[in-house]
Amino acid sequence: MATAFSDNEKVLIRQKLKEVTYDCLLKYGVRKTTVDQIIRMTGISKGSFYNFYDSKEILFFTVLEEYQKSIIDELNSKLRKKDNIGVDEFTELIYNLYQNVRSSFIMNIIQNEEFEFLMRKLPKEFIINHHSLDDLLTKEIFSYIKVKDNVDVDIVSASLRAIFMSMIHIEEIGEKNFDDALKLLIRGLDQQIVKEDNDD
Template sequence: MAFTDEQNEQIRNDLIREARRCGITIGMRKTSVEQLTEAVGISKGSFYKFFDSKELLFFAVLEDIHTECFAAAQKSLQENTALLPADRAAASILAACRWLSKTKAFVFIENDADFLLHRLPEEVKTAHYHDGETHIRTLLEMGGL
């Protein structure tokens, strides 16, 4: 079955949302492609039109978590310009930690991120993944710190 561009985008977003929910509640390892496709109403064969593997789907989840966490920290930097640099940096890191806790995203990171990164193709990691220190340094530099 062919999907429209809008349906493709919606299905991709639904898969990411469901994978994130599963990653937080039961973990990536216990989540099956069949479970994900059933939840979003597509066939298992259609899954591979959107992601080449379950690991690449969960990598998309990890990238979304990173983007949203980074945005929470960046928002804090922008809102706390009156603070001293060290206090501003601390507030930003606390904002990111609060976001991770509130969304329960840390559960996925703590339980599955390392396992996931070991299962990804090297070219994916090389092209898209940077260590946490690089991201924190970039965030603080963007905030003028």
Template sequence: MPKKFNDKEKQWIRQKLIEEGKRRFESLGLRKTSVEDLTKASGIAQGSFYMFFDSKEELFYHILLEEEAGIRNQLLALVSESAIVTKEGIQRFLLDAIRLLGESPLIRQMYLEGEFTQLVRKLPAELLEQNFSEDTDALMPVIRTWQAAGILVHTRPELIVSMIRSLVLLTLHKQEIGADIYTDTLSFLLDLISDGMVSKRD
């Protein structure tokens, strides 16, 4: 039977699991990290893990949500609402989004190593939906500013968020696209997207 912990111990152990999980998931990935690895590093019995998370996938997803929330906050801190309603401003915003998300070891592990498939298979759909909902909510100030300026006025906000996420996925396939042509391809695509968005002003 797992040991009982007081509230202070529970708080410390949960944070320790998150810290160890982030370190191991970033370096080894989800599949190569076991619950035993996490509990040994945290100084608890393996069975005690399930007092805090239902699975290692749930821990991974919790850490991923924290990671993406931090990235969104960085992104929004870079945004000047008065500067994102031009073609150049939109390009800068999209480039910042691509750079910040593409620099995350955890996000790269999830997509490049096929971890996302395991998450989809192991986690309930409503938990997975939380990620997309939080993206939409966090980016609403930017989307409202675009739409107030007449850009994509009749487009559902979640579609705009999906477009940004799609661009990020593109950056994770640099080798498949071709390293020598990747930068020019991304630049060309961003130019087409931003030009198309501005041309759709009402």
């Protein structure tokens, strides 16, 4: 029988579960991280774990989404402090955000070809909701820049996702030129989006 926790304990345990999971995903990846590892490092029973999350994949996805929100919040914080952001500056900000991702646990998942595996293990509504979150976050970012007329934010959000997914194929694209190619793709997209003061 699972232990009953106070509301404060639930908050602390949920936070600990996410911290442990982040570390495990960074070290071991999706397939090699087990519920047994997580509960041992967190200090709760398996029954208690399933009171918090229906599966380890949902916990993984929660950690992934929270990380995504944190880097978007960081980007928004930088955007708030700037006026009249042009293509070059916006390209650098997005490029640096992607580089931040490359040094995170997400890259371990991508390099081990586990991202698609994780997506397949999740309920369909999680994927749909995640894409909705991407769109909302993109709209929030766009509130800080001048956007060209007739730009469809949903298409831009999908384009940013497509560029992000290119990191799954670094080896095929060529590691030597990948960073330059990534920046070129981002800049090309930004030129279609950002309205600069000298634009007609």
